[in-house]
Amino acid sequence: MERAHPKTPVLTARSANLVGCGHCGEAWPMGTTRCGRCGARVASRDPASLQRVWAWWVAGIIAYIPALTEPMLVTRTLLGSEQSTIVGGAIELFVYGSPGIALIILIASVGIPVAKFGCIAYLAWTVSKGTQASPGSRNALYEVVEYIGRWSMIDVFVVAILASLVQFNAVATVTPGPASLAFALSVVFTMLAAQSFDSRLIWDGLDPAEPGR
Amino acid sequence: MTDRIPELPVSNGRRSILERVSIVWLVPLAALAVSLWVAWQSYNDRGPLIEVEFEQATGIRQGETELKFRDVPVGLVEDVGFSDALETVRVSIRLDKDIADFVDDDAEFWIVQPEVTTQGVSGLDTVLSGVFIEASWDRAPDGLVTTHRGTESAPLLRSGQSGLSLRLTAGPGVQLTGGAPILHKGVEVGRIGPPELTVDGTVARSEAIIFAPYDRLVSSNTRFWDTSGFTFSLGANGAELDFSSIATLIAGGVAFDTVVSGGAPASDGADFVVFVDEGAARSSLFQDDGGPVLNLTAVFEDNFSGLTVGAPVLLDGVTVGEVANVNGIVDMDRFGDTNVRLSTSLVLRTSKLGLAEATGEAALDFLDARVTAGLRARLISASLLTGGLKVELVDVPEAQDAVLDRDAEPFAVIPVAPAEISDVSATAEGVMERINNLPIEELLEAATTFLTSATRLSDSDDLQAIPGDVRGLVADLRGVTSAPELQALPGQAMELIVDLQALSGDLRGIAQSIETARAVERVTAAIDATTEAASGVGASVEGVPALVERLSAVAANAEALELQTLVDEATETVTAARGLLQDDGTKTLPTRLGAALAELEAALAELRTGGAVTNLNAALASANSAGAAVEAAAADLPGVIARLEQMTTDASDAFAGFDEDSELNRTARAALRDLQDAARAIEQLARTLERNPNAIILGR
Numbered sequence: 001m002e003r004a005h006p007k008t009p010v011l012t013a014r015s016a017n018l019v020g021c022g023h024c025g026e027a028w029p030m031g032t033t034r035c036g037r038c039g040a041r042v043a044s045r046d047p048a049s050l051q052r053v054w055a056w057w058v059a060g061i062i063a064y065i066p067a068l069t070e071p072m073l074v075t076r077t078l079l080g081s082e083q084s085t086i087v088g089g090a091i092e093l094f095v096y097g098s099p100g101i102a103l104i105i106l107i108a109s110v111g112i113p114v115a116k117f118g119c120i121a122y123l124a125w126t127v128s129k130g131t132q133a134s135p136g137s138r139n140a141l142y143e144v145v146e147y148i149g150r151w152s153m154i155d156v157f158v159v160a161i162l163a164s165l166v167q168f169n170a171v172a173t174v175t176p177g178p179a180s181l182a183f184a185l186s187v188v189f190t191m192l193a194a195q196s197f198d199s200r201l202i203w204d205g206l207d208p209a210e211p212g213r
Numbered sequence: 214m215t216d217r218i219p220e221l222p223v224s225n226g227r228r229s230i231l232e233r234v235s236i237v238w239l240v241p242l243a244a245l246a247v248s249l250w251v252a253w254q255s256y257n258d259r260g261p262l263i264e265v266e267f268e269q270a271t272g273i274r275q276g277e278t279e280l281k282f283r284d285v286p287v288g289l290v291e292d293v294g295f296s297d298a299l300e301t302v303r304v305s306i307r308l309d310k311d312i313a314d315f316v317d318d319d320a321e322f323w324i325v326q327p328e329v330t331t332q333g334v335s336g337l338d339t340v341l342s343g344v345f346i347e348a349s350w351d352r353a354p355d356g357l358v359t360t361h362r363g364t365e366s367a368p369l370l371r372s373g374q375s376g377l378s379l380r381l382t383a384g385p386g387v388q389l390t391g392g393a394p395i396l397h398k399g400v401e402v403g404r405i406g407p408p409e410l411t412v413d414g415t416v417a418r419s420e421a422i423i424f425a426p427y428d429r430l431v432s433s434n435t436r437f438w439d440t441s442g443f444t445f446s447l448g449a450n451g452a453e454l455d456f457s458s459i460a461t462l463i464a465g466g467v468a469f470d471t472v473v474s475g476g477a478p479a480s481d482g483a484d485f486v487v488f489v490d491e492g493a494a495r496s497s498l499f500q501d502d503g504g505p506v507l508n509l510t511a512v513f514e515d516n517f518s519g520l521t522v523g524a525p526v527l528l529d530g531v532t533v534g535e536v537a538n539v540n541g542i543v544d545m546d547r548f549g550d551t552n553v554r555l556s557t558s559l560v561l562r563t564s565k566l567g568l569a570e571a572t573g574e575a576a577l578d579f580l581d582a583r584v585t586a587g588l589r590a591r592l593i594s595a596s597l598l599t600g601g602l603k604v605e606l607v608d609v610p611e612a613q614d615a616v617l618d619r620d621a622e623p624f625a626v627i628p629v630a631p632a633e634i635s636d637v638s639a640t641a642e643g644v645m646e647r648i649n650n651l652p653i654e655e656l657l658e659a660a661t662t663f664l665t666s667a668t669r670l671s672d673s674d675d676l677q678a679i680p681g682d683v684r685g686l687v688a689d690l691r692g693v694t695s696a697p698e699l700q701a702l703p704g705q706a707m708e709l710i711v712d713l714q715a716l717s718g719d720l721r722g723i724a725q726s727i728e729t730a731r732a733v734e735r736v737t738a739a740i741d742a743t744t745e746a747a748s749g750v751g752a753s754v755e756g757v758p759a760l761v762e763r764l765s766a767v768a769a770n771a772e773a774l775e776l777q778t779l780v781d782e783a784t785e786t787v788t789a790a791r792g793l794l795q796d797d798g799t800k801t802l803p804t805r806l807g808a809a810l811a812e813l814e815a816a817l818a819e820l821r822t823g824g825a826v827t828n829l830n831a832a833l834a835s836a837n838s839a840g841a842a843v844e845a846a847a848a849d850l851p852g853v854i855a856r857l858e859q860m861t862t863d864a865s866d867a868f869a870g871f872d873e874d875s876e877l878n879r880t881a882r883a884a885l886r887d888l889q890d891a892a893r894a895i896e897q898l899a900r901t902l903e904r905n906p907n908a909i910i911l912g913r
Binding site: 048051052055056058059062063065066078080081185189196 | 234235237238239240241243244245248274277341342343
């Protein structure tokens with residue numbers, strides 16, 4: 001799917017001296033700061049976009065560390081309490097004969113978040129430093145990251161459901177551990193990082209004549 | 214909607230840093246700050262890590278088992294490992310920071326597990342939650358000590374409790390139970406710790422706690438007794454079943470009471486004896502005056518049975534104590550062999566030693582001095598019948614040097630002396646053994662053989678003929694014995710012997726006077742009488758052959774006389790005659806006779822006095838009369854001898870019919886042998902007299 005042909009000159013809003021409202025889609029002449037129709041702030045390129053991406057990304061990483069080291073679930077039964085971290089629980093599941101579930105947990109809780117961090121960092125990096133990779137594939141990557149973001153909370157959902165269902169007082173209690181909050185924060189931060197990314201920047205590199213921002 | 218494109222705003226120059234940097238950067242900064250703060254706080258709140266060593270880490274789990282103080286969690290087990298040589302389990306516990314300073318040297322740790330004992334069920338909560346470690350420490354924060362040693366069981370005095378710590382010693386018949394309550398008027402005021410044995414295994418002891426404020430109830434006049442179990446007594450008041458409570462019936466317990474007021478308050482670590490019942494406890498208070506006791510150990514080499522607990526200990530015959538315990542011990546290292554020895558604990562009442570200062574130390578000093586002087590402990594018989602023993606402290610003069618070992622554990626050791634035991638049982642046993650060893654079977658066999666022989670003998674014709682022979686023999690014997698000559702014989706023999714004795718006495722007197730007469734001094738004066746004396750001597754000497762003749766006759770007759778005497782069982786006479794024969798003088802006569810004669814001759818040659826000769830003449834006259842008596846006696850002998858010979862022949866005939874081995878035959882033969890011996894003796898006398906007639910005169 002050759003959506004972009006580097007050799008073919010493309011008329012962009014910017015080259016046409018227009019700026020599009022990101023909210024309602026109305027095109028305004030360059031220099032307009034506020035959308036006359038919906039009142040949203042308009043800018044041809046968001047100059048602070050990359051900064052915000054990096055800021056959210058760093059916050060996400062910081063939140064992700066305790067999500068891995070702290071216990072995700074605290075299970076108290078009659079015979080004692082048990083605390084399990086994400087990786088520890090997955091390893092336990094693997095050892096006790098459920099490699100499938102262990103794999104799912106590992107992919108959902110470790111693989112995907114880590115991949116997201118990598119993707120966002122890669123996109124932000126290539127936008128500011130330039131790359132040989134095609135803008136089309138990078139745009140596709142961005143869309144995937146955006147799409148997956150909303151499903152990353154599935155771990156937190158599982159913990160929330162368990163914690164609310166398994167409450168038998170003395171017999172058995174499941175409470176979310178500190179990792180669940182950290183994990184949720186990490187997911188939110190990465191989603192915000194992905195959202196902060198101005199995907200239009202991907203395409204700017206196509207025309208070297210155009211100014212960077 | 215608008216047709217014209219507005220002018221692009223142109224901004225020149227540097228924008229401020231706030232404009233260039235996105236506000237979003239605050240988010241990661243905040244996140245970082247928060248995490249750093251959390252990390253710092255958790256590090257700051259972390260208490261110190263202590264290590265507690267246990268024998269067993271029953272149920273302790275890393276990261277789960279809690280440390281509790283007064284049932285509040287104050288720590289968590291972080292690690293369970295082993296000590297260097299795997300000897301103990303080392304449990305690392307992360308303490309809460311705020312209590313860390315209280316975990317000082319006196320802190321105690323023990324593992325709480327579910328326990329079902331006669332005292333009840335404890336630690337039930339740990340069945341579900343798992344064990345926890347409980348700790349106890351005092352109220353003084355003396356600084357953290359990181360290494361501790363866990364105890365096996367909960368201490369008697371929990372944290373925050375105060376009380377009096379005592380040491381209870383089990384008296385005879387008392388069984389101390391760990392954890393049992395101490396009651397006073399039915400109220401639990403204390404608790405007994407786990408009992409343990411002393412080093413030598415003789416006494417069971419137990420720590421005990423009387424909780425405050427009841428500790429002031431205990432004084433030196435307090436007595437403890439065992440309330441476990443029940444007593445049943447049947448007396449004038451009817452049957453009585455007595456037990457303190459169902460709890461103590463099952464679990465055991467100790468009660469105490471102070472019967473007499475005025476005792477000094479007990480101090481920590483005071484020793485008390487637990488009596489078997491209340492009566493014993495109360496009477497003990499009046500029996501002894503409450504003075505201190507002195508414990509001694511005595512190890513007896515001999516291992517006798519019969520020494521029991523409660524046996525008296527005597528010092529100089531006075532009971533000063535009793536045996537508290539009796540044990541057999543085998544200690545290769547201490548004694549160098551594997552013999553079983555009797556190790557006894559003696560309890561002495563120092564007040565009964567009669568010392569002015571009745572303390573244990575004074576008593577030990579006293580005993581020490583006595584032991585150096587030879588005092589020893591030894592076993593003696595208390596009762597011959599039962600074989601019971603008691604211990605006596607007695608001075609043994611020839612005892613080897615020994616000292617009182619005052620440093621011995623658990624009590625001073627007193628040296629011992631060999632036991633003095635008259636062992637009736639051993640003697641009786643010996644008798645039985647001897648009876649057992651009697652050759653009963655051989656005897657029976659011999660008896661059977663004898664009876665068989667006897668039967669055969671009685672059936673024999675020879676034996677049938679014996680009665681007739683025997684009757685003849687008896688008649689002969691009767692004839693012999695009833696002969697008047699024989700009846701008169703003993704008297705005559707006596708006379709003879711008396712005469713002979715008188716004669717020899719006279720002769721001795723003469724010889725003495727001759728010896729004593731200082732002949733040499735009188736030589737000159739006596740010379741004049743020499744001729745006269747010589748003629749007198751000649752006459753005297755002429756008379757001697759006649760005497761010898763007569764004596765020979767006597768001897769010849771005496772041979773027969775001896776036989777008759779024996780037949781008449783005139784044993785006295787024979788004995789007298791034998792005495793005469795065996796007289797030293799008679800025996801040595803032959804060898805000395807020559808010398809005697811020479812002496813006599815010398816004496817006679819030297820005789821200057823007529824008195825001696827006159828005496829001699831008188832003596833010779835006596836001898837003559839003696840000879841006459843013998844002659845008279847001997848005159849009757851031939852007839853007797855003839856009869857006796859006849860009898861002997863008859864007897865021989867009669868005995869010939871008997872079995873060779875029969876008792877009768879043996880006895881008869883022995884009698885005959887005796888007769889022959891006697892005859893031979895008489896013969897010898899006669900022969901001697903024949904050869905040396907002077908012998909009878911000189912009495913040699």
